[in-house]
Amino acid sequence: xxxAPPRRRPKLAVWKFASCDGCxxxxxxCEDELLALAxxxxxxxxxxxxxxxxxxxxxxxxxxxxxxxxxxxxxIVNVRNASRRLVTIGACATAxxxxxxxxxxxxxxxxxxxxxxxxxxxxxxxSTPISAHVDVDFELRGCPIDKxxxxxxxxxxxxxxxxxxxxxSVCTECKxxxxxxxxxxxxxxxxxxxxxxxxxxxxxxxxxxxxGCFGPMETPNVASLTAQMRELGxxxxxxxxxxxxxxxxxxPFAGASGG
Amino acid sequence: MHVRIEGGxxxxxxxRIYEPPRFFEAFLRGRDxxxxxxxxxxxxxxxxxxxxMSAVTAMESLCGAQIDPQVRLLRRLLYCGxxxxxxxxxxxxxxxxxxxxxxxxxxxxxxxxxxxxxxxALKKAGNDVMRVIGGREIHPINLRVGxxxxxxxxxxxxxxxxxxxRGREIALAAVELTATLDFPDYEQDIELVSLGEPGEYPIDRxxxxxxxxxxxxxxxxxxxxxxxxxxxxxxxxxxxxxxTPYLVGPLARFATSYDRLTPLAREAAAGVGLRAxxxxxxxxxxxxxxxxxxxxxxxxxxxDAYEEPDAPAVExxxxxxxxxxxxxxxxxxxxxxxxLDADGTILDATIIPPTSQNQxxxxxxxxxxxxxxxxxxxxxxxxxxxxxxxxxxxxISCATHFLRLEVERS
Numbered sequence: 001x002x003x004a005p006p007r008r009r010p011k012l013a014v015w016k017f018a019s020c021d022g023c024x025x026x027x028x029x030c031e032d033e034l035l036a037l038a039x040x041x042x043x044x045x046x047x048x049x050x051x052x053x054x055x056x057x058x059x060x061x062x063x064x065x066x067x068x069x070x071x072x073x074x075x076i077v078n079v080r081n082a083s084r085r086l087v088t089i090g091a092c093a094t095a096x097x098x099x100x101x102x103x104x105x106x107x108x109x110x111x112x113x114x115x116x117x118x119x120x121x122x123x124x125x126x127s128t129p130i131s132a133h134v135d136v137d138f139e140l141r142g143c144p145i146d147k148x149x150x151x152x153x154x155x156x157x158x159x160x161x162x163x164x165x166x167x168x169s170v171c172t173e174c175k176x177x178x179x180x181x182x183x184x185x186x187x188x189x190x191x192x193x194x195x196x197x198x199x200x201x202x203x204x205x206x207x208x209x210x211x212g213c214f215g216p217m218e219t220p221n222v223a224s225l226t227a228q229m230r231e232l233g234x235x236x237x238x239x240x241x242x243x244x245x246x247x248x249x250x251x252p253f254a255g256a257s258g259g
Numbered sequence: 260m261h262v263r264i265e266g267g268x269x270x271x272x273x274x275r276i277y278e279p280p281r282f283f284e285a286f287l288r289g290r291d292x293x294x295x296x297x298x299x300x301x302x303x304x305x306x307x308x309x310x311x312m313s314a315v316t317a318m319e320s321l322c323g324a325q326i327d328p329q330v331r332l333l334r335r336l337l338y339c340g341x342x343x344x345x346x347x348x349x350x351x352x353x354x355x356x357x358x359x360x361x362x363x364x365x366x367x368x369x370x371x372x373x374x375x376x377x378x379x380a381l382k383k384a385g386n387d388v389m390r391v392i393g394g395r396e397i398h399p400i401n402l403r404v405g406x407x408x409x410x411x412x413x414x415x416x417x418x419x420x421x422x423x424x425r426g427r428e429i430a431l432a433a434v435e436l437t438a439t440l441d442f443p444d445y446e447q448d449i450e451l452v453s454l455g456e457p458g459e460y461p462i463d464r465x466x467x468x469x470x471x472x473x474x475x476x477x478x479x480x481x482x483x484x485x486x487x488x489x490x491x492x493x494x495x496x497x498x499x500x501x502x503t504p505y506l507v508g509p510l511a512r513f514a515t516s517y518d519r520l521t522p523l524a525r526e527a528a529a530g531v532g533l534r535a536x537x538x539x540x541x542x543x544x545x546x547x548x549x550x551x552x553x554x555x556x557x558x559x560x561x562x563d564a565y566e567e568p569d570a571p572a573v574e575x576x577x578x579x580x581x582x583x584x585x586x587x588x589x590x591x592x593x594x595x596x597x598x599l600d601a602d603g604t605i606l607d608a609t610i611i612p613p614t615s616q617n618q619x620x621x622x623x624x625x626x627x628x629x630x631x632x633x634x635x636x637x638x639x640x641x642x643x644x645x646x647x648x649x650x651x652x653x654x655i656s657c658a659t660h661f662l663r664l665e666v667e668r669s
Contacts, residue, residue, distance in 0.1 A: 017279070018279040018281055019304075020301050020302060020303050020304040021303070021304045021305055022301075022303075022304020022305070022307070022397040022398060023304065023397075025304050025305060025348075025397060026397060028348065028352060029382075029386060029396055029397070031379040031380070031382055031383040031386070032379075032383070034365075034379065035365070035368055035375070035376075035379075038365040038368070043363070043365060046363075049352060049353075049363050049364060049365070050362050050363030050364075050365070050366075051356075051362045051363065051642075051645070052362035052363060052366070068279045068280075068281070069277075069279045071277075072279065097281075097301075098281070098283075098286070098298065098301050099281040099282065101282075101286040102282055102285075102286070105285075105286070107282075109285070110282040110285035110286070111280070111282070111285075113282070113284060113285040113288070114280065114282055114283075114284045114285055115280070115488055115495075116486075116487075116488040117488045117490070120488060120489075120490050120493075121280060121493065122277075123279060123280055127281075143301065143398065144304060144395075144397040144398055199395070202394040202395055202400055203394070203400050203408075205394070205409075206394050206400060206401050206408045206409040207408050207409045207571075208400065208403075208408040208409075211297065211400075213398070238291070241290060241291060241294065245294075245297075245298065246301070
């Protein structure tokens, strides 16, 4: 189309807070879609993959990681102010991540266990999700996130529509996949009934119970599941541990307890 | 990064890493010995299998578990997948753009579309191995103490062969390509440390060996290496107990175990004039490419040799005591130590990633590079320093394009 002005490509930014980098790596793991995506958006800020930085404002910011330092609590406000839409990616950004286990302990004890000179370390007592600090337009679950869901969320945000992300449980994905229920057939404790869908029910298809890395589904019946786990012989400690891992601070996993 | 230059001499180089601490070693206390495999995976999304393997082997050696040889084969194959994915990511997406003068792989794709398309295909071949054996690419779910949760069928592994065969060609081309890059003239004289095991390239197990003649069991790690906490960084700095720096990673593995590369990988190295030991850290990109050839080549051989095991795992009863585990993450030796009580509760955990083992050497290297580059502008010096850091492929948050260089000149 001669004469048409070049279309302005939306600016995408990817930000990291306390995390393992796996969720932003998911973007680079979209080997089949990466170059097409780079044609649709201007990758304006993505330190993992580029040394070029384009100043904000950004049309879409993807935020990985949780807030664990005073500096980061300030930085996320700046990121929000520079972003038209902000999407959190992964359990750290959405629920505080595994590092939120400090929320249930004394962080000074944690510092002194790991570091010889605790006075060199500056950290907050808690690990909190991005939504505890700024408004978030969408939260994508998972530890790590699923790459197909990531592409869907980016496409939807750029098209100005709601992402098609199911809010049901992992159980529904098991059924759709035709996997035999590991809890019913083998008596294996499984968090599938209370865990947010999105992974495609990987663990049961490898003969193990879901360990809840996508966090709680909408309105999960945790009490009913923990009763069933006790039936199957799980100790109170084991129940407590499995809920207090990758999404430890997400209600109602945070309140789930063997006791 | 902080540099002080006084009268044309570099007097201070500090790489200040303030990656927020996440306290894995603290919250592992009180967890069950079977949980460390999945929990420690979350330390690094780029090399989760390395953490998983170091954790399971520590627990298994402490508890005296004997792993079925076919299950061990699966684990090594999974690990090869991680090497392919991670090395391809590092070589093409992080490091090659530096050498070729591009900001990113996307920018590089405009001028070198076929190279980038091939790189992505190779990376995907590695990821496919992780997905088929591990269940997913990042934080795979199939490893457990005693074995794997499910052993794949032979036919599932065969689906990987075609993309790996193509990947082998791409990896060979990567050796040729990276060998033609322009390398700063720089050598370091430093002890190179890796795992070492007769008859195999160090990946998933081994004793600890070095170019200075070290040859010890994993339980002797604490007596030979120390971690130091420096005021200017959250990253701990490892040294030999006598205070000297050492280096882990591809250069170290290549130096100690060159003769255990597959014949094809050895030929590829010889074809571009690479000899062990290679002491120019900028050439680590070529060594990494040779390791890519090895990982793809060995993955194909392992798939060919695989027979489905009778059982995916053995039951492992916990024992009180201290267990040591180590494996070769793509970026170097990763050491884990756990103390368990008799019912398998973790009492203490120590995890020493390659990045902290290389920290002292990286700073020494940066000093050497800055000393040779005093005539560069601060901006050019900053880029050169970033490239130097990326020679070591440290955990990505420090590997990437983060560097703010402060130069104090007086």
